[in-house]
Amino acid sequence: MNPPTPLLARPLAVIDVQITGMHPDKDCIWEVAVLQVDAGSVVARHSWLLRPACALPRTVSRLSGVLPAELDEQPVFAEIAGELSRLLEGRVVVGHNLRVAHAFLRRAFTLAGLSVRYRQLCTVRLARAAWPxxxxxSLEALCERQQIRRFFRHRALPDADAVWQLLSSLLAQVPAELLDVQVQRQLRKAAVPRFLSAERLQALPARPGVYYFYGDNQALLYIGKSRNVRQRVQSHFQNDHNSRRSLQVAQQIREVRxxxxxxxxGALLLEAAEVKRLLPLYNRQLRRQRELLTWxxxxxxxxxxxxxxxxxAHAPIDSSVGLFRSRRQAQDWLRSQARKYQLCLRLIGLEAGMGACFxxxxxGCQGACCGQEPRAAHDARLLAACEQLRTVAWPWPGTVALVERDPEHGLSQWHVLDQWRYxxxxxxxxxxxxxxxxPSQAFSLDAYHIVLSHLRRCPNTEVVVL
Structure with a gap:
């Protein structure tokens, strides 16, 4: 095996990206700078002020000294995307806390119709390994420690210069053996979060299950599920540019269980139950429901x-029409059905008054409220509208266990349910x-949909009546 190429023998692109905020899907890049480094020397400097698609926050303007009006006549990212991609092509891209910059760059390049790939080297990760x-x-703290003089801060080109000086300090001070290991690890696995190893991710099982992300002090960040846990967990970090939440998870994660x-x-039921029980920081959709309503x-x-x-919480739902998370959601659905079926808002309880409705x-109403239409005709349309959301009756007389088997890994499980309650x-x-x-559990809308969907997809599911 050939020895790895020394870092400074590689062409580098030291980059700094100034952004309006930390939401990759909402915030924008307003300044970019790139230093091209060949054979250990800076050979070119490039920088662009950009017109962001969102407003420049006052805090950013105050820190950087840039006024929003200065950006009005600047190009948008798409206009410089081609030139920037050529500057990065074939180089190792170096940045401080590069994962954040990469998230914004990757999204911006995608919106510009470009797919740009490059190897990444983060000076935060190098500094953590060198000075644990x-x-x-932060860049400010490390520059102060290394006595790197900075005349301007929070601007792309001066910050890129500071990152290059910090990298030079690391190369000069840290033993070559330690630095080479860290550099090669980053260049091989740029998508691995800084507190996890590629070996740990590769050791995750390629089978169905639920995974738990933990941060500092065993704080539970996120719970997810997949038919292939290893593949799904790795995809989190390959696509962490999609949202602020996924970016924050990648920055904070320390452990995966x-x-x-x-x-x-089983994965769907366990995930829904665990999210409600443990309330992870970044799960939203499966959180505890405060109220569940039905007509x-x-x-x-x-x-x-x-x-x-x-x-x-414990009664059957057989005679219910719809399951709604709020009063407004329930009333909006009923109003939509009233428009579709020409139902009288007064007769279905959404409007007060006597006689003909407005x-x-x-x-919009065929007149059942004032005798222009027989009430039976109106009610026939009402029943037809309700039939679409009529809750499904529990198909067994009592508690059952749905059996699920995984012959490949020798695991069988019995999921015990009663009246759609897990x-x-x-x-x-x-x-x-x-x-x-x-004791019977409270009704869960998530468990209802999970089990009903499974039974419709898999009508031959093995069932044990208890």
């Missing part, structure tokens, strides 16, 4: 009536009886 006990690894499952159903449909002497009520004059998952069928005797 420092309290602060995995709970294997027998298949996708209750009942027949009175005058006709069918709708009433909005909270879903009973919509009758506009043709009770537990066990790996040993001898435990089924004790689990089925547990």
């Amino acid at each position: 006990d420092l309290p602060d690894y 995995v709970q294997p499952t027998a298949g996708e159903l 209750s449909l009942s027949q009175s002497p005058g006709g069918w009536q709708l009433a909005l009520q909270a879903v009973d 919509a009758t004059q506009l043709g 009770l537990a998952t066990v790996d040993d069928p001898a435990l089924l009886h004790s689990v089925s005797q547990q």
Whole structure:
């Protein structure tokens, strides 16, 4: 095997990117600078002021000394993207906290219709490996420690110069053996977060399961699931330019733990239950539901009536129409059905008053409220509208276990449910009886959709009636 090429024998591009904020999907680049380095010497300096697609915040303007008006006549990123990509092509791109800059650059290049690939070297990661006990690894703190003089800050070209001087200090002060190991590790695996190793990610199981991301002090950052945990976890860090959340997770993650499952159903149920139980920092969609509402449909002497009520935590939901996370969501759905089926807002309880409703004059109601249409005809359309969201009746008389098997890894699991409520998952069928005797769990909209979808996709699922 040939020895690795020394870093300074490689062509480098030292880069600094100034941004309006930390949301790669919302914020923008407003200044870029690149130093081209050949054989250990800076051979060219390039910088651009850019007109961002979003406003320059006052805090950024104050720190940098750049006024928003100065950017109005500047080019947009797409106009300099081709030239910038040529400057980076074939070079090792060096930056401080480069993952953030790379996230914005990758997104900006994509929007400009370009796919730019380059090897990356982050001076934050090098400094952490070289000086592991420092309290602060910001560019300001490291420059002060290394006595690097800076006349301007928070501007792309002076900051790129500071990064180059910091890299030069690292190369001069750190033993070559340690530095070479860190450099080669970064160049091989640029997508690996700085607190994880490529070996750790490669050791993750390529099987169904739930994964947990932990940060400092065992703080739980995120819970996810996949049919292939290794592949899914690695994809987090290959695509961390997509949002501020994914970028922050990649910056903070210290540890990954995995709970294997027998298949996708077990992974989905466990993920939903664990997110509600543990409330990870960056999970949002599966958080605990504060309120779950449904339309209750009942027949009175005058006709069918709708009433909005909270879903009973433990009662069956067979006679319900729709499951909604808020009163507004429920009413918006019913209004949309009223428009579609020409229902009277007064008769379905969304409008007060007597006699003909206002919509009758506009043709939105066929007049059941004032005798122009038989109430039975109106109610037939109401029942047709409700049928679309009628909740599905639990198909068994009581508690059951849905069986999932993974012959490749020798794992079988029994997912215990009752009235669409997820009770537990066990790996040993001898435990089924004790689990089925547990108190009923609160109704979960996520578990309802997960199980219903699975049964529709897999009608031959093995079921044990308890």
